[in-house]
Amino acid sequence: MDTQEKIIIYQVFTRLFGNNNLRCKPNGSLEENGCGKMADFTTKALGEIKALGATHIWYTGVIEHATQTNYTRYGIKPDHPAVVKGKAGSPYAIKDYYDVDPDLATSIPDRMKEFENLVKRSHKAGLKVIIDFVPNHVARQYGSDAKPEGVTDLGEKDDVTRAFSPNNNFYYIPDTKLEGSIDLHRGAAEPYIEFPAKATGNDRFDAWPNSNDWYETVKLNYGIDYMNGHSRHFDPIPDTWVKMRDILLFWSAKGIDGFRCDMAEMVPVEFWGWVIPQIKAEHPELIFIAEVYNPGEYRNYLFNGKFDYLYDKVGLYDTLRAITCGWESATAIPQRWQSLGGIEKRMLNFLENHDEQRIASDYFAGNGSKAIPAMIVSACMNTNPVMIYFGQELGEHGMDTEGFSGRDGRTTIFDYWSVDSIRRWRNGGKFDNKFLNEDEKQLKQFYTRLLNICNSEKAIREGVFFDLTYANLAGWVFNEHKQYAFLRKQENELILIMVNFDSIPARSAVNIPQHAFDYLGIHRYGEYEATELLTENTEKLTLMPDKTTPVLLDGMSGKILKFKL
Template sequence: MSKKVIIYQVFTRLFGNGASCLRKNGTIDENGCGKFNAIGATELSAMREMGISHVWYTGVVRHATQTDYTRYGLPANHPAVVKGKAGSPYAITDYYDVDPDLAESVPDRMAEFEALVRRTHDAGLKVIIDFVPNHVARQYHSVCKPAGVADLGEGDDSSLGFTPKNNFYYCPGCKFSPQFSLDAEGFGPYVEMPAKATGNDHFDPSPGVNDWYETVKLNYGVDYYAGRVAHFEPIPDTWHKMLAILLFWAAKGIDGFRCDMAEMVPAGFWHWVTGRVKQQHPGIVFIGEVYNPAEYRNYISSGFDYLYDKVGMYDTLRGVTCGYMPASSITGAWQAVDDINGHMLYFLENHDEQRIASDYFAGDGWRGVPALVVSALMRRSPFMLYAGQEYGERGMDEEGFSGRDGRTTIFDYWSVGSLSRASNGTLTDNEKQLAAFYAKVLGMASTEKAVTEGEFFDLMYVNGHSGHFNPDRQYAFLRKSANQLLLVVANFSDTAVEAGVTIPAHAFDFLDFGEKRCMATDLLTGRRMSVSLVRDGIVTMPVGAWGACVLKLNTSAHK
């Protein structure tokens, strides 16, 4: 049977931190920190039982932090160019090291991570980590690189704004002078001369507070100063260094890379590097954070297995859930990428997005149920959820650098309430029930052949406004494999409905099943009901408020 990829994103710094007395802008000593060793066989087994196939350990590679590890031989970072006490996991300071915050024993941090990889594999799960190719921390310096490896920027000619031989872009003769103070108590001012270009393509020395000022842009041979002229022959030095980094991690048993802001790195590099990595490590996957639909096919042809379906499916499902888009718009979202549908990664939460249960999204985790059912069951596409989503985590804390914005912080030392309650056995009844529902849907997504390998048929074109169906609030589709047929209806409404869904004659022909009367089971509730499958006929079923119905029928024989 084909395997559906279901990814569980674990923000490693937060996942195992059970601290209850938290201080805004607290240090690691005050607020604690999750550890590699906190993710044990019990936690991994629970993930596997939920239907998870891959765990994305976010924030593994060593990044800039305000925590002092100089006693372990790790350079200190200037606080003026670190966001939050813990720092952003996307401001990498050493591509060949892991975050010391995550280790019980800092000198043994890599061994502890390697043990986590083995535990994850032993649990029947695969491992994904971040690869951050577009930018690094302003004070990047590798102390763990293998012997004979030149550091990024080590041979750069900083008198040149651009040359394909450099790893960074420079502002010759200009001091780094952002639009805010660079002073920090006990450190003095941060000095960078000449200034390097900032990670979000800011090619002057004065980024603003909303820019990625803590990072510097890596040079892949594209001359932005001359209007994005590419210089790919000979192969730029950065390409070779990044290939070595990917191979370093792949050799540790990593099964996939989630590639941060992949579209800010030229597709030519991806084509060159993914083929080389896959040649040595067959089966390894590349997941790209790409937000420009016009570039999707370019990056897939460059070796990406999966791309974020953010501006299409995510934005649409959010719009439908929040009531400012009709459910029928889901059809257009999948049709726009139908030719590459197996490559599009569906999700409702991740570290960048607001929590479903936050005040800024749906306000209640249960209101995400119809979107969950649609995104998990509609196509063969992989699905991703963010740790805590299954409990209805609200993300409404004001942690420090990260304000009260409906997101779980990536910059601060903190503890996620729902994850803490899950680990110590104090989940509320509501959280337990929502988690059980997630497990049921994800189990269905990972085991039902109609989902993992079946055909998909959108029913919306024959189900317009009527007395028994509202396409503004309901979405319906079929999945079929062999003799198993699923009829799925999602209700994005706060009112329970008796949905009457028309099954067109074309669906019978396209999916190859005949008319019959049979018993059907709602896989979500266990309810049994008699169903008449008739060309252009209507199947009626009850669907709860903010709920769904997944009817399973056997189409093998007439009764």
């Protein structure tokens, strides 16, 4: 690789990847349904993920979280079932910031060592490691039994008589018991008791969370008094800031390569601007990715919060999903990147993750291959990172009724379960594709080609981008509502990318304006032999300013045509 690498993230829900159980029961326990382990990420498995084109692997759900599984014999305090979502529990209800989730270990007392070995194995396979950092909230019964010597636990020294104090780690509802419209027994002999009640993770500052709230979590206090006009108390530095910095330094020292920061915009930007430079001073290569959903805050979190990358959910994801489903015109794509005003290289593109519905689910496209055009756009539009979610490359349906997570088109993050497509692809660790059907094999081949092209082609990895929409409006042979075309160029290599969001084939033709030739410095017009990179077929195409270039496109597909100038 000459210079920069395009980041390709393979997000994997760690506890589900290696589970071979064919007959999982809805709401089944760990004993009934089984659980994948860190050890299932063998050298072979990691090699297969690397072969897909991944540069980074995001192990989701590594840090110990609340669960209904009893680990008291290992010195881990049990959680009350009323404040745990699902039998396995949510990986975003952190119970001990200094420990690895015991579900993931083959030998529970050695779980941290197993994680350190997983990091080493991943690096050996050529994959960098990302883990979650969950800064906004913790499990209701947070308590670290693995914290290093000298570390004071969150809430240990809080003044619980005060609703807010800059020195407190939590927010309180003084003299009030947690009530809520949730079942505080949930099958246990004794109800869950919390006195005084703490504020709930999704900014509920009362004692009455309901089943739609993040009722299993409590909000961390970074020095903002939400009940008094959001007044900010950042001087002196709040105690929570220091504790969270130490936690980030603890995990950074394990050799990881990045953090995906959960709900980063619910934590004040001033904290990020303070903490990220300190972590990078010791680990300069580490990347920070923020889950943010408010475009009005993007620049703030990039420039003041010092994040490297942000989720592009409400922009590109929502638009590509709507176009794929036939609800929106492809002419919306230019508006999306233009609205970013120059920060598009700092956005993380994706079509699936643990929060979103699976492409192949009944709630999205109903078939994984229907998102091929959207995936080409998402991956090839710019030099910014792109992410896929494990099973996306196989067209995983996500239509199981797993337990707490009902039949919602998502792969559960709350239950012990086994992912059908992944289980068949793994085939007990052989990865021989023996149990994949033809459609799954083809889709996997498409993803493998596409994601590898992102780094093997310097025009995509680091080249300039030119959107052709404006020169192809109201044309005879280019349907701008169903087709989208753009150019990428680096040195003497030009790539024309065209996709068709229609289910029927298109005899399309794209107009490349004189401005594109001038802007990209293309001086030779005429006929070229182009290589279509997804199939390696060659096509003869004419490049002339303001003269259409005919391209045949199959339904729900695209072409990546490379010219040597």
